[in-house]
Amino acid sequence: MRSILAALLALSVFLPTPTSVAVLPIRVFTASAVNEGTAVIVARDDRATGVLLHLVTSARLFPDGWHTVRVGTMDDTFVDVNRSDIVVSGSRLVEVAIVRLLGTRAPATPAPLVWRAPAPDAPIQIHGLDARGASIVIDGRVRFLSTRLIVADRDASGLHGCLGAPATDEDGVFGIVSECGQGRTATIATLSMDRWFIERYVPHLPSVTRTER
Numbered sequence: 001m002r003s004i005l006a007a008l009l010a011l012s013v014f015l016p017t018p019t020s021v022a023v024l025p026i027r028v029f030t031a032s033a034v035n036e037g038t039a040v041i042v043a044r045d046d047r048a049t050g051v052l053l054h055l056v057t058s059a060r061l062f063p064d065g066w067h068t069v070r071v072g073t074m075d076d077t078f079v080d081v082n083r084s085d086i087v088v089s090g091s092r093l094v095e096v097a098i099v100r101l102l103g104t105r106a107p108a109t110p111a112p113l114v115w116r117a118p119a120p121d122a123p124i125q126i127h128g129l130d131a132r133g134a135s136i137v138i139d140g141r142v143r144f145l146s147t148r149l150i151v152a153d154r155d156a157s158g159l160h161g162c163l164g165a166p167a168t169d170e171d172g173v174f175g176i177v178s179e180c181g182q183g184r185t186a187t188i189a190t191l192s193m194d195r196w197f198i199e200r201y202v203p204h205l206p207s208v209t210r211t212e213r
Helices: 002-014 191-201
Strands: 023-029 034-047 050-058 068-072 078-080 086-088 096-103 123-129 135-145 149-155 166-168 173-179 185-190
Touching: 023 050, 023 123, 034 123, 034 173, 050 173, 050 191, 068 096, 096 191, 123 149, 123 173, 135 185, 173 191, 185 191
Parallel strands: none
Antiparallel strands: 023 034, 023 068, 034 050, 050 096, 068 078, 086 096, 123 135, 123 166, 135 149, 149 185, 166 173, 173 185
16 A cells, blocks of 8 residues: 555656646566556546546557556556456457556546547647656647547657557547557557447546547
8 A cells, every 4th residue: 555655646746737648657567578558547536545546558558468567656666456457358449448546645637538539630749758757748740540540740769668658639638559669650549439448447537528529
């Protein structure tokens, strides 16, 4: 519990501004590898005994045979997450996974979710962390748009653990990074296609997340 408290208190450094969201590093362990990614806080449930945070990340971090998940903080403290607090669909059609983190009360503002994609050539931002754990934002535009995916026009290799990094426009988070790599632009999976999954497993989404246009 002390480790969870430390992790939640560290969230204060991620307080969103009009151009930022609350992101945390996440590690998924398999027998032979460690997959590093990013998770975004999308909901919180304040209770008498503490606060339950819901995070959204990329399902591609969870291959067959994964066994341990840890969520980290800026001071390199990582907290083990119970397997029962992780929801992965198992279907390749669902790009997101849900992670729940329970601890004592701490500041953390959920990012608003948007159930639609931005227009072609619209300005967007991708939020994540660099190799030192510092927040980083990559500005860009929509280069390609389909029903399911968006391709940005900027190199996203500056993000450390880019899978799961949230992509935003002026209204909120519309997608998460599903493909990335050194010297490559990011491919973003839109959240609108997984809305049913998110709303099923995140019961306390703020009303603002239901904005559509």
